[in-house]
Amino acid sequence: MLDKIIDFSLRNRLSVLIGALLLVISGIIVTTQMDIDIFPELTAPTVVIMTEASGMAPEEVEKLVTFPIETAVNGATSIRRVRSNSTMGFSIVFVEFDWGTDIYKARQTVAERLIQANEMLPDDIDRPVIAPQTSLLGEMMIIALESDTLNPIDLRTMADWIVAPRLLSVGGVAQVNIIGGEIKEYQILADPYRMNFHGVTMNELVNTCNAMNINTSGGFINQYGNKYIVRGIARTEKVSELANSVIKVSGGFPVRISDVATVKTGRAPAIGTASYRGRNAVLLTVTRQPDANTVVLSEKINEVIREIQENNVSSLIFHTDIYDQASFINTSVRNVMKALIEGGIFVVFILFFFLFNTRTTIISLLAMPLSLFVTIITLKALGYTINTMSLGGMAIAIGSLVDDAIIDVENIYKQLRKNVILPDGEKESPLNVVYRASSEVRTSIWNATLIIIITFVPLFFLGDLEGRMLRPLGISFIVSLFASLMVAVTVTPVLSSYLLTDERRLKKAVKGSWTExxxxxxxxxxxxxxxxxxxxxxxxxxxxxxxxxxxxxxxxSSFLPAFNEGALTVNISLPPGISLEESAKTGLEAQKILLGIPEVTSVSCKTGRAELAEHFFGENMSELDVPFILKERSREEFFADVRERLKALPGASIEVGQPITHRIDRMLSGTRANVAIKLFGDDINDLYRIANNIRTEISDITGIGDL
Structure with missing residues (x-):
């Protein structure tokens, strides 16, 4: 078969060269259009159910909210795992489906099951909400919002009603979670003495509050050839108009809300706070859709931020230096591309040193770009992105891509030199020599390439997360290597027939180079x-x-090597039961400590949780995002310094990691840690006691960083 391919190529040399040129052009076009990401898509089809249960203790949330939802969704088709978290006033359930399950079908299945669950849930809680479709590494950007002129209530209002809707309008954005500032609410503070004086009961006041501030429809009137729409307009934002709402008529006089209560605007009870560099702020976490191009989406978001600032909202100050996944992606891809280029340059020098012939070196080197372009086109056709895994496969193969071409071109060059010194009657035509020389080594290069390819085949038998992670690496390596084989039996003989058949040059090179x-x-x-x-x-x-x-x-051994993401994620846990205010003070103190480290460029802190956010903590926990730039110290020395300095926080348990690593750990074990020990039981107090005993026993194990 390879003989036929070689023969066809030499008979149609111009067509082969045109095909190679078209391949290069197509490869360049596809490369510029390819999506860029850190890793392949690693998220199993997952549906997230969130339920706000204001005021409920974690135990009641688990029994009355989480358990009925878990019971309802369990047993649905293709579900492989159901995880949940219950904290004060909030329940979140993760329903993971088998790999390959259609996510929209999965969401529909869960929605149908929730209809059954609603009947078992308490009446005084919000209905369960299915979170927007996102991915494991979906949290792509954190934006801090400050203002020198706006108070915390107005700043949060601007974030809720101007910034967040504008960000959500960007194609590819799935969700914008907001934490920090103060949420505005209208407060009606009842006065029992005045209520008693006017004979107003609490039920009457509550019913009036529920019924007021509502616009109603009155139908329409046809008159004088015109159609008039009748509206009852009662909705208002003015405190004075709310206060004038009538509760009832007593003794011929109306009793208004202002007669029995004080009406004002104030801040809602906080369930989370945020700060930036030790100053109170509003933090917006932007989550992308699974198939969105992170780098392109980041550029669009930054453009939207510039538009918001230009459109008469100059009082808002945006900070995007906390966390931007696009920066890490660009750095990672740039590093791998640098390794590819350096490897290619090294191959050029080695080839020229050993071959010591410009033309044979050029012919051999052309196998690299042609093979890489074939690989990129194949990845695009299979729906993959350019990421560290696919580029890693190409980087591993870079040295092997020229092997087949070198073997072929060297044998061709050798046979042509032998042929040129033969008597005229015994000489073969250059094309015959090229064909014969290529055919001689066809079996060798085929077997060598096949053996190398077979060693990567086991990657395709890996399942779950490991398979999703490593499969693009195997595909890019195997495709590029097989493409180099095809180049060696098509383009290489054709170019050799054009560039290596000059008799004058061949006679000069009969003895071979000095290196040879x-x-x-x-x-x-x-x-x-x-x-x-x-x-x-x-x-x-x-x-x-x-x-x-x-x-x-x-x-x-480890699933992934430790790499520098350019950002830290620091989790601070205080004893359960501590107030949000005290927990926030600890977060502010931690920010001051971290800003004193030379490598740290900025820091933000989230304490508690945002409303209906998948990524949440209790009020006793704070999460700090810490971008950094390594200078003189190594990554390990920097991490050790961070841990040592944060030990100064009294009563706090510290966990230091990196954003992407934490999320992959959560995908593997359900928690944001490399190793997780899970305890199950009926008595929460016994579980706490056993957990503390385990903590004491394993705390001295060498290698444990955070516990």
Missing amino acids: RNLSRIYLKALQYTLGKSRILIGITSLVFVISMVLLTTTG
């Missing part, structure tokens, strides 16, 4: 020596193999 002659002489001596010492060589090889196996079995 000397390496052949050295290799011949080494081969003769080792053949005479075969037993010693086999013994040394066996010893090295045994040592390697011992080291392999004793070396630690």
